[in-house]
Amino acid sequence: MLTLSELQTAMREFICGESRGALAELVEPDGLDPTARLSIYRNNALITLESTLRAIYPVVWELTGASFFSFVAGEFIRSNLPQQPCLSEYGALFPDFLRSFPGCANHAYFEDVAKLEWLISRVLRVGRGRPISLRSVVELSGDPAALRLKIDPALRFLHSLYPIDVVWQQHQPGAVPEMIDINSGEVYLQIREAGSLFVSRLPKSDWVFRATIADGHSLGHATEAAFDVDSRFNLPEALAALFGEGLTVGLDYGSPDRIAST
Amino acid sequence: MPTWMEPPHSVDCGPRLRSVGIGLRSAHIAEVLARRPNIGWFEVHAENYMNHATALSNLVAVREYYPLSLHGVALSIGGIAPLNKDHLGRLKTLVERLDPFLVSEHLAWTAADGVHLNDLLPLPYTEESLDTVSTHVLQTQEVLGRRILIENPARYLRFRHATMGETEFLAELVHRTGCGLLCDVSNIYISACNIGVDPVRYVEALPEGTVGEIHLAGHAVRRVGDRTLLIDDHASRVPPGVWSLFADSVTRLGAPPTLIEWDADLPALDVLLEEARKAQDVLDNAAERWNVDAI
Numbered sequence: 093m094l095t096l097s098e099l100q101t102a103m104r105e106f107i108c109g110e111s112r113g114a115l116a117e118l119v120e121p122d123g124l125d126p127t128a129r130l131s132i133y134r135n136n137a138l139i140t141l142e143s144t145l146r147a148i149y150p151v152v153w154e155l156t157g158a159s160f161f162s163f164v165a166g167e168f169i170r171s172n173l174p175q176q177p178c179l180s181e182y183g184a185l186f187p188d189f190l191r192s193f194p195g196c197a198n199h200a201y202f203e204d205v206a207k208l209e210w211l212i213s214r215v216l217r218v219g220r221g222r223p224i225s226l227r228s229v230v231e232l233s234g235d236p237a238a239l240r241l242k243i244d245p246a247l248r249f250l251h252s253l254y255p256i257d258v259v260w261q262q263h264q265p266g267a268v269p270e271m272i273d274i275n276s277g278e279v280y281l282q283i284r285e286a287g288s289l290f291v292s293r294l295p296k297s298d299w300v301f302r303a304t305i306a307d308g309h310s311l312g313h314a315t316e317a318a319f320d321v322d323s324r325f326n327l328p329e330a331l332a333a334l335f336g337e338g339l340t341v342g343l344d345y346g347s348p349d350r351i352a353s354t
Numbered sequence: 355m356p357t358w359m360e361p362p363h364s365v366d367c368g369p370r371l372r373s374v375g376i377g378l379r380s381a382h383i384a385e386v387l388a389r390r391p392n393i394g395w396f397e398v399h400a401e402n403y404m405n406h407a408t409a410l411s412n413l414v415a416v417r418e419y420y421p422l423s424l425h426g427v428a429l430s431i432g433g434i435a436p437l438n439k440d441h442l443g444r445l446k447t448l449v450e451r452l453d454p455f456l457v458s459e460h461l462a463w464t465a466a467d468g469v470h471l472n473d474l475l476p477l478p479y480t481e482e483s484l485d486t487v488s489t490h491v492l493q494t495q496e497v498l499g500r501r502i503l504i505e506n507p508a509r510y511l512r513f514r515h516a517t518m519g520e521t522e523f524l525a526e527l528v529h530r531t532g533c534g535l536l537c538d539v540s541n542i543y544i545s546a547c548n549i550g551v552d553p554v555r556y557v558e559a560l561p562e563g564t565v566g567e568i569h570l571a572g573h574a575v576r577r578v579g580d581r582t583l584l585i586d587d588h589a590s591r592v593p594p595g596v597w598s599l600f601a602d603s604v605t606r607l608g609a610p611p612t613l614i615e616w617d618a619d620l621p622a623l624d625v626l627l628e629e630a631r632k633a634q635d636v637l638d639n640a641a642e643r644w645n646v647d648a649i
Contacts, residue, residue, distance in 0.1 A: 093515045095482065096434045096477075096478070096480070096482045096483055096486060097434040099478065099513075100433065100434055100463060100466040100467075100475075101466055101467055103466070103475060104466040104467055104469055104471060107471055107473075108469070117514075118478070118513050118514055118515060119511045119512070119513060119514065120511065120512040120513070120514055120549075122511075122512065122548075122549050122550060123581055124578060124579055124581045124583075125579065126511065128578050128579060129510050129511040130511065132510040132578075132583070132585065133473055133475055133476070133510065136473045136585075137471045137472060137473035140472050140473060141472060143618075144472075173469045173470070173471070174469065174470040174471075174472060175468060175469070175470065176470060177401065177428035177429070177430070177438055177441045177464070177465065177470050178401050178404050178405060178428065178441075179401065179428075179472055180401075180402075180404075180405060180406060181405065216408060217405065217406045217407065217408060217409070218407050218408070219407030219408060219411065285408070
């Protein structure tokens, strides 16, 4: 007889496909192979996890087709079982898994579409912050270059070598299918929940400016980074847009807090 | 000693006695707020509102008009590992925010060795399991500051080394912790088919006055080898056999608040409301019989 701890480890191993060992011997057949009875629990667990991935990555599901998605999701689940009790936190590593999955080698943009869907699932979960005005900065007496702005938590940034925003849009309800040139160039995307979901392209310098601030860097650092990619970067216009669009929700000097961008 | 620990461990259903609720899923929240349908209460899965500020804010709006029941699915009450304190803390935060009239969890485990399997996995009904579940129920009640209900599982197997039956296990759990029971009538029906539980005896063996809620749901029928098994998938209407068991059991169970559960292949809200009306008819008919009997 196994202890409760041994039994639960054996069942975890069975569900993960690692072994069934002595577990089946503990189960009353009641007219059926004990392994068939145990398999119901395994199937239920795997179906739940696959459904979770499908709910987070509906466009990847459509791009890959149901059978292939089911196959790749099964492979992902076996090597990436949830470490958290809340299923909503599950699946963050799925885009990376797609990149390294042999069957996706000829579709490198799948990974970026998956990254976009993960970020969308995040911005839809967090509450929006309360915007502050540009006047808050003007009224400060310290060095503006050292200032750190806090970006709305319902905002994310993503760069891709492929027009994944168009791919994503084409798979939304009511979209009219069109041919997409997947090699038409890189995109710098801002993803935001503000009553509705907005996935928009930004000029590279503006994207670098905002993404650097969102990463927790100072205003001076973000300005330098933006100038590095485009010497025509217009700081006053970029700042006015940042506040005008209500994307800034706080500010401080030299706070060690860094704002995650993913 | 907290009040829920004091004998005789009976559950007071209060104003929700004989009232019917439905499981509320995010796809229906906007419609519920717009229509405000005539329904006694709603139940939600607690985990769907943890780390999800947007969904929680919508649920708070629903709470302004309806009583809520919080149903946990991932605390792993039957797990040998200690309860996840962060998760328990998140549950406490939700309870404080939503002031639900019921809080419930499952007689099952969901995590082992740091892996969360997200399925309600079976326990062997032994003294060791009883000690584990009792400890975790007591800890949960202490943190939340209130009694919780524990739900009987849908079973697909029996362990050979079990030393007691499920109802004996539940009765002892109630005795040790003062918790109440969530009697899932559908799960009794499923266990009857899958492992030969006698549903009538099962209901009769539950400690009287301790059932604080009933669940009703649909199930799938699967052929495995030459056996028919029922799978608890919450993806269809309550089948006739479950309605019949519910009608036969409701008097014995004390007509507590009764829930229509539907999680997968979610239908229109009106379908759920229709199922709820059927459940309400059963409860009302039972109440009429009581009145006749009392004359």
